[in-house]
Amino acid sequence: MRTVDRALDIMELLAKTGKPMTQVEICQALNMPKSSVHDLMHTLLERDFITYDNEQFKTFKLALHVFEIGMTVIENRNMVAVARPYLVELHKNVRETVFLAVENRNNIVYVDCAEERGVMGGYINLGGTRPMYCSGLGKAILSAYNDPKKVQSILASGPPMKTFTENTITTVTDLLKELELTRKRGYAIDNREVEPDTYCVAAPIYDRYNEPICAISIASVFTRMTPTKIKKCGSLVNQTALAISKQMGYRKATLY
Secondary structure, eight states, X not given: OHHHHHHHHHHHHHHHHOSOEEHHHHHHHHTOOHHHHHHHHHHHHHTTSEEEEETTTTEEEEOHHHHHHHHHHHHHHHHHHHHHHHHHHHHHHHOSEEEEXXXXXXXXXXXXXEOOTTTSTTSOOTTOEEESTTSHHHHHHHHTOOOHHHHHHHHXXXXXXXXXXXXXXXXXXXXXXXXXXXXXXXXXXXXXXXSTTEEEEEEEEEOTTSOEEEEEEEEEEGGGOXXXXXXXXXXXXXXXXXXXXXXXXXXXXXXX
16 A cells, blocks of 8 residues: 555656656655655656656656546546436436436446435445346447447456356357347347346447447346337337437437
8 A cells, every 4th residue: 555655646746736847856845755756757657657858867747647547537427427318317307216327347237326225225335346247237338339349358357158047148259139129220239138127228428429328228127128128118218318419519310
């Protein structure tokens, strides 16, 4: 933890001063041993958190990677704020629980919901996770990548695919087929793949670069989701995801 603290101190110092600094200046400002700072600076350089302002004079500044991380945090916060009224409106229309989730390390993480109490109570908590390959939200995000190699790369970054229920998709080949069906129908489906009595429909949300940044879903108990209701919810979740995407700067007329 001490090493992490010192690395953060270096980055905060460079941010506050707003000017390039030498290693000696950093040592003096933070009262750190030269050996410790040298090792930390080397790691921060390798990870693109800092960069040389002038390599000849060995002056350092924060790298753009720090800005990229900061912008991601800002955009994620903005995304939740933008999506919130749409989640509430969709919940009012269907009287089912509506979730918003983002991708993280081959999982989806639930970041907001408009809940139908007494129906999906206890299903998931905000901050909870589900595997991408067998959740509606995860498959919605994966379906936005119309590139099998990209999908395989994402899956390879996480643990092996495993069985949760008899409906769980557990092979990449079957998943790619399901993602193709998702693009054709306009929404992803989780037909009791993680929870034995839960049915979800979901769709991806894009940013201004046409990249998927999150997904929205309608979740209910399986017995409530008749074929007619599935079709209605699928259409509504697609329309809602498109509306949110446009608020985030997405320019295309359809999700797929």
